[in-house]
Amino acid sequence: MSIISKEEAKKILEKALSYSKADEMSVSLGGGRTSNIRYALNSVSSGGESDNMSLLVTAGIGKRMGSATINEFNDKALERTVRRAEEIARLAPENPEYMPMIGPQTYLETPMYSENTAKMDSEFRAQVAFDSVDACEQKNLSAAGFMQDTTGFSAIANSKGLFGYNKATSVDFSVTVRTADATGSGYVTRDFNDISKLKTRSVTGIAMQKALASTNARALEPGKYTVILEPTAMGTLLQSMMSGMDTRLADEGRSFLSKKGGGTRLGEKLIDERVTIYSDPMNLEAPSEPFAGEGRNRTGSFLGGGGAVGDGRPQEKITWFENGVVKNMSYSRFWADKKGVKATPSPTGFIMAGGSQSLADLIKSTDKGILVTRLWYVRMVDPKTLLQTGLTRDGTFYIENGQIKFPIKNFRFNESAVIVLNNVEALGTPMRVGGNLIPPVKARDFTFTSLSDAV
């Protein structure tokens, strides 16, 4: 397996740096294994494994930058790669926004690694798929699911003395369960750092229950409804908001955080005062990476291309929205330097604070409303208002007098996360979705614009 210790990584990185003739140089090493199993129609359809470790060398010469990667680590190969990065840098055009590399940093030791996940094998994966399929077969239901697990590390260093190392594991599991007559469909997804937290059979049971309960769906008129967005649905809606916290875009008048007349909405109350969203790499339930990463994702980020590790800024706990007020926005180092402020990197994961109510409590307190399991094909319509369109999917139910009354046909929506977070009625207990912690959210006046026949 392509995972090495902190000491071994440091040795390789220091050796690579020792060959540098550039003004400055950064090196990053990433490696690991990713494996998956996929099934559909209650039968395995594909599965595989990929192992990789590679080194990315970035040379800075004046305001020019060049990168090269390699996946062999003997002295000769390291020197050759350093020379190649320097050569590419010399040939590159000057970047007027080039920023000198940063010096030594202190990084958090985030709790992202689990030995249980690291030691998974193909028999174990086959058992996971079997547990999910078997539960469905017993009820004459059809399962289509996917599980991917990653075990990897990343290490960074530069010629100014910076060094960081992190190792992590992750597991992503999802299953869609459909009734034999294809009139009902249910979905569930779970992700963890530690595989022992994944209980496939019982989790699949949630999707099975939704599939069975969603047959014979009735059509409601499109319009504005109170909705309870389960964490999976709310997380999807929040993605574009949380990836749009960049100050430069807002300063340029191109973001939902742009102020009319110029500037940003930093310090303004933009959403309901019950909403607080922050990032915290040390959160035990949803830890995130200790280095700032541009273009990193949670799974598979260690694989390929030497890893796009970013500029090595340390991640720390940052509050983005506090009681509805825009508390912090992210900066590239260039823009922060130009503005004379701290260069806060954008988060790799986020946590939306919630309340103590369960999903059942939220349903119980609802006179009339719609329960949404999952949102699908969500696309930006207008980045200035964060208006997005998409559809409900795999379990949409009508609630009346505190009870789920009947399944309903899926809707298309056109709605902005900013409007949803202004219309909050109640927040439930957060749970982990896609590496983030998100509560179920009850919000009024959610805009459904048309009906879909899709099941």
Next chain:
Amino acid sequence: MPKIPALARTVTAEELLEPGLDIAIKKRLADVALNAATAKGATYADVRIARYLNQYVMTREDKVQNIINTESFGVGVRVIANGCWGFAAMGETQSEDDVARTAEKAVAFAKAHSRLMKKPVQLAPQKGFGEVSWKTKVEKHSFEIPVKEKTDLLLAVNGAAMSNGADFVNSTLFMINEQKYFASTDGSYIDQDVHRIWPNFTVTAVDKSSGLMATRESLSAPMGRSYDYLQTNPTDKLTGVTTRYNQGYDMLEDATAAAKQARLKLKAKSVEPGKWDLILDPSHTYLTIHESVGHATELDRVLGYEANLAGTSFATFDKWKSKNFNYGSKEVNFFADKTQPGSLGDVGWDDEGVKTKKWDIIKDGILVNYQAIRDQVHMLGETESQGCCYADSWSTVQFQRMANISLAPGKERLTVDEMIKDVKKGIYIIGDGSYSIDQQRYNFQFGGQLFYEIKDGQIAGMLRDVAYQSNTQEFWNSCVKVCDERDYRMGGTFFDGKGQPAQINSVSHGSSTARFNGVNVLNTGRKI
């Protein structure tokens, strides 16, 4: 912004022109893989020894942001053992031992997973083609053009946009070369050299006092071509309300127009929601075709193999078997074609050694066929695959991917101007915008780049905040006219995603301008 592809390494621009592995070595490695797999019990095996070369040039206003050259080389082996598929891959190797071990690993995976398999894989027979080759017609090789010429072009494009009213502009050149060697136990040794290019930009205009922002993206199409796509002849241009492009693309001219149009969009009238007749330009329609016809007629979706993510399809077997399912009006004819010159899907053989071809999907409005590969076609009562199997890397397993699916031109002579003349209350939409469709491909919503109001047969100015919503069957049945072949043009997508783990595919969709009556248009303007 694109990232360095997984498992790729960065190289210099010059290295992109270096020859790959000698074909004799590839054949030897392929035979090693096939023999190792069959020795371990595989009843079928194929191997892809592939080299993927990419160059991305990215700029913003007067700055070159990044130039990325990457090379990815490796071997992927797919086998059937115990009646089950297995796959394994290894990068950066030319060692016979490594290749044999990879093939053995694929067999081991197949055997381990076969306990969860319900029915053994049924593979359509395929004759071997022996040693054959195919290559994209290249007049001007993208990687032979100096990087400086490319950055000069993009900076000139940005300059043209900025001096014509843009506040911001990003422009990019994507250039791709896939060098794929495929061999199988059927006796094929297929060497292919595939080229693709996509020049594109986004121009942004901002009015800080009103808080409005407008963007206009390029009207280029990604093509199965090389740098010669950036040469234009007068016949490649269709003039009219704005210039649109066919076989050649004038990026500088389009950026100039885009900047002016982005400023005009800021002042355009916000659309009145309701029923409108739509005139859709091919630069727009390709995406509606892609989502509502292309994906809906993929057989793996119809069967349920993509149920967990991409979804299934409304175009079920009973509709196909009925031979009378009105997918669209009589004007609507769709064909699949993996041999269309210049298209993104144009190859000689697919990634399981099947000779590519053209076939009908919808004829006179009726659903007549699907897109299927070797392990699926028996379900259609056919004995030969349609040749639309693809993997986006040596490291990923090939599966059914969309062929070029195109709307056939109208049979009667009809120009765009003649079509517009008959419209009382309509919107003429050019370019693709926001897009979304449900998991069975019924309900969709599309935006666009340019929206022109048509009043009593005349263009009456620009509109904004336009999106239309419809249902696939209802929409294609509202198609009343399609312009003739003189207006036929291709659009396409470079990054169509499907599968778990996700893979990308490049695919073109041709059409002539088409008219749709009484489509539901909504206003997307909001205040926050």
